Amino acid sequence: MPRKKILSKALLKGIPVSEGVAIGKAWILESPWDEVVAISLKKEKTEKEVRRYERAIKEVAKQLVKYRNRVKREIGHEEAKIFHAHLSILNDPFFQKEIPELIREKQNNAEYVLKIGVNKWTKSFSKVESDYFRDRIEDIKDVAIRILRILLSLKEIKFSLEEPAILIAHNLTPSDTARIDPEKILGFVTELGGKTSHAAILARSLGIPAVVGVDKLMKQVSKNDTVIVDGNTGIVHIDPLDDVLKGYQKRQKQFNVYRKQLSEIIDLPAITRDGVKVSLQANIAMAPDISLAARYMADGIGLFRTELPFLLAGRLLTESEQFRIYRTVVEAMEDKIVTIRTLDLGGDKFLPFQGVEKEHIPFLGWRSIRISLQERDIFKTQLKAIFKATRFGKVRVLFPMI
Incomplete structure (x- = not known):
């Protein structure tokens, strides 16, 4: 039996999240979490540690505003809304109240307490079967890493390389991605992440080829x-043979020609050869997701999945909080239709405070519209927020699992 031909030092497989082919030398980004150790504090020192943490929070808020403005200026208004979401996450009780309380309770350094808290969130979201919702923990981690870098007195990572390179990382946050210069970072590969992560969305916006979820990459x-x-x-090749390298260089040129041809027709109407108009609409779950819908000229939002902001907050959102989210999406789509789906909780998506016993077949159990009809106050609050948003554009309501 003939031996399988070796094409590279390592041939890896991950999730393609941003199309294209990139070729270059590896530049490796280390994780700051590796530097975190537990330090016990005397009780009288805990308040000083809380104040140090709170100063870091304020500095992160300034950084997020700075990157929001930069992304808005250099990439686009819609892409910048990712950092609006991160500012909201920073203001969540998890960062504002829970971490300071844990510092006092455990009498440990802020870095270690922050790591414990983030690991708790990671375990909670890892139980959710939906890739989309697991990816949202990356947004929480992004904010946490920014706080951590300030606490550790680490300078912000500068992607100012002497030569263009391929970025290799355990994980790449949206803030990291926002600092990427496409002239220097040709593409990136990470061990973590998914198709719906904000880093992936920004990579597509920048036109940078990217692969995530590569096991044992580092x-x-x-x-x-x-x-x-x-x-x-x-597919990711590490130190490929010359024949493989030449083959991909040819594919790279072909893809660049293909993308240029597509860009020339993106504003044409979607009509079949026999004259039937097709409406191409986007599927989103947070306000920042409308960036790609706008970039690719979607005819509207065909499905706005509203449960993610609840899951991120770990609590029920008020009517005014929901209204602000829906209004942002509706206004961004201007006169195009936005279809808002009411909460589709249950199955694999439960809020942390919902004490629900595991069902034998959860997707056929207490979920979706059944929860809404039983928890009518929650249902009515969401409907009021949606109806208020109709003043700012065209809105349709979708009820799940009817």
């Missing part, structure tokens, strides 16, 4: 290894 790549990132298939 153990198989060394600095200055030659890396091929195939953002179309999710």
Whole structure:
């Protein structure tokens, strides 16, 4: 039996999240979480530690505003809304109240307490089967890492490389992605992440090929290894043979021509050859997700899944909080239709405070419209928020699992 031909030092497979082919040397981004250790504090020192943490919170708020303005200026208004979401996350009770309380309770340094808190959220979201909702923990981690870097007195990462390179990381947050110069970072590969993460959305907006979810990536790549990132298939080659390298260089040129041709027709109407108009609409779950809908000229929002902001907050949102979210989306789509789906909780998506016993077949159990009809106050609050948003554009309501 013939032996399988070796094409590269390592041939890896991940999730393609931003199309295209990138070829270059590896530049490795280390994780600041590796530097966190537990330090016990005397009781009288805890308030000083809380104040140090609160100063870090204020500094992160300034950074997020700075990156929101930069992304708005250099990439686009819609993409900048990711940082609006991160500012909201920063103001969540988890960061504003729970972490300071844990510092006092455990009498540990802020870095360690923050790591414990984030790990708790990670475990909670990892139980959710939906990739989309698991990806949202990356937004919480992004904010947490920004706080951590300030607490550790680490300078912000500068992607100012001497030569263009492929970025290799355990995880890449949206803030990291926002600092990328497409002239220097040719593409990126990470161990964590998914198609719906905000880092993936920004990569697509920047036109940078990207592959995420590559198992044991950091153990198989060394600095200055030659890396091929195939953002179309999710294949990553480490130190490929010359024939493989030449083949991908040819594919890279072909794809660039293909993308240029598509950009020339993006504003044409979607009509079949026999004259039937097709409405192409977007599927979103947070206000920042409308960036791609706008970029690719979607005819509207075909499905706005509203449960994610609740899951991120870990609590029921007030009518005014929901209204602000819906209004943002409706106004951004201007005169185009936005279809808002009421809460689709249950199945694999429960709020942390919902004491629900595990059902044998959860997707056929207490979920979706059944929860809404039983918890009518919650249902009515959401409907009021949606109806208020109708003053700012065209809105339709979708009830789940009817």
